[in-house]
Amino acid sequence: MSDAVRTELDLVEGAFLPSGEPGLTPFAELSRLMLVGIDANQDNHILWTAQSMPNGPWSGAFATVSDNAYLVLGTGLTMDGRVAMAALTDASPATVHYIDEAPQAPGGEQRWNVPVDLGLPEGVEGFAQIAMQRDADGRIEIFGVDGETGSVWWKYQNPDKIVDTTEEVIPPGSATPMTVNVKVSAPPDSPWGDWIQLPGSGLARMTVANDINSRLTLVATSDNPDATEVFVNAQTEDRVLETSGWTGWIRIDDAASGTAGSLPTAVLDPEGFLNIFMVGAASQVVQTRQTEPAKTTWSQWHQVSIINAAVVNVTSAFDSNGNIVLVALDENLGLYANYQTDVQTQTWSGWQRIGTAPDFGVVAMDYNADGALSYFQGETTTNGVKFISQMAPGSTHWSAGWTTLADNGIFTYGIVRDLTPPEQD
Template structure:
């Protein structure tokens, strides 16, 4: 398929902003980077990867930049054999890409990671490992993955009954081992018993049902390492909760769900949480009327949130929303409206909540789903999954010209013209170089 998106206007570059720190939401260790000027050539050893399920055969596939800031290959690669129904992706504690997916014909979920030695059975991926299924679940509406304060992977899902389920990698256990040492000033070895960390006897917890009923749930690792959950129920009410303790192992370790939509906001159809440059969790959500609203923690890490505000009103209703951070930690939003114009809105100052306002920068022929993530040099990449009339979905990407730039590349890069059912974009922190 030919390039189907035509750019429109470009806006002037934003003014210089104050220095601020950022905690990255997708990195398992949540590193903090200082605000960097536009033109910085390199700041993170990573490459962007798209994990996907194709709509033709249900294959679980991936395509990744060949190197940090590098080009995209022509071909997609198989992650695991067979057909797959639904998936999500994230990172292991050591920065490898991890995938949780449902094989066709079973409700059991499989956990798959990049092989640490890059010699896995299928294109350098480890063989799938079953992590079972929540009791009584027949299908799944949404899967979400996040890293906790220890870097362990935690998985959340909503099933066909709207129940919310949780499973996590068990923490390391403390075991006692004997070691032979020679004390200072002595020539006689002695045997001492010391406590050391060892892998858990059981890699994964049991499936745990959390309170509440939702259609969709999204997990995010907050600036202090605790995971927050955001969800929408069948009545389009929006809820949030978070871990009350850094190492949450049971239902009681979570705060209760708080309904955060109001009579003024009405219901919400989409949500996009992101960690801002001040370390606070920011939630952007799309109302039924197609307006983007914003609430955030104040102060960071607390369970107190600001009232709903608008980062800018749009005359046409938006159909989809994405939130991301540039390499310097500043928040950027992207949206597509009813006429399929693509717009961005950049946060210039997190202290004063100063925004650029919505600016058209491209257009698609058909409705689209949008995803934002950043390159190794900090420039944002926008991924557009275009929903084609015949049911086949193509995927295109384009890059911001520089950190804090309001210019975007003119031409789209096609990653596939059709046949994608679902995508997740991650940053592989163990890329080939």
């Protein structure tokens, strides 16, 4: 990463915004993909590996982020595009550490800031899941699921405070300075707020997404193994500092959708609607969509065509045109892609088989700097990680062979886009 502070994305020549929507991510973008994971073979240390440059090959080597041992990991980005993570320590008592990228070392070596201890809520011994996302202010918000009660806890970076100060100014046409009182922004007294419990319990897993105005939406599944209900909890204001700024948990699954057979995935479409997909009724992929951009109400559920096998997982992203791409995994390790071709009529290509997955496990999908997607597949048997990629932005062809990032050991990971990649000579 470079030492310069970056408050907006650098675009390469020919970049554009999908469908002209200012809230969507530009292509092409000066970023590189990075994997951050916990390695059981390295004393549960957090390791990272990344592309050597935007659109470039992966380095093939892992390096340590922190010498502490961890069990649970969430990944994201800071306001200025640095990679960040929150992780639960493998210790007694446990605690949550926040770590982000530090300025690049002389010679280009990647460095990380010292972990910041965020603690745990009183009475909570640990989290079964941690997720993080930037909010409408660009501040990081962190969420943890208490594995004992199924409660969701929330912690955020405090916003800057406004303070009164005095300044001397010289009025126009005068040579005599005068003192005026002004309000200016200043860093908060404490960088982080306290852990806050979002009312409710009985939840198991969640997905965090931004809607078109960057407010956060949580999509969570219940801890009922016989009928996994689906709930949404969305922010109702641009700056939310209290639980009153959330809708509360609203159940959205119904008889048409069926209960969840997978963790839901959420993604924006070119018209600014947030879409939720999951494995639902008859082990097939179903979809719901905001009734209007930034609204907290949802459409009826739709079925996204049929795969001739029981589906076990689905993930989503948007492509170089801003249209949604789904990748689904069936019970026989068959891997399928479905491309949205018209958002207004909700027209899709239909499921096309693109390969055979090496195993079941943690999945992720994100775009490269040019907008071409890469799909990452964890391997439960070995804790390996492999990926395939679109052959070009918007292509329906994917690489025929899987590229290995880790043979074993990586039992949990996140894929992030490093918006401060190393400078190239």
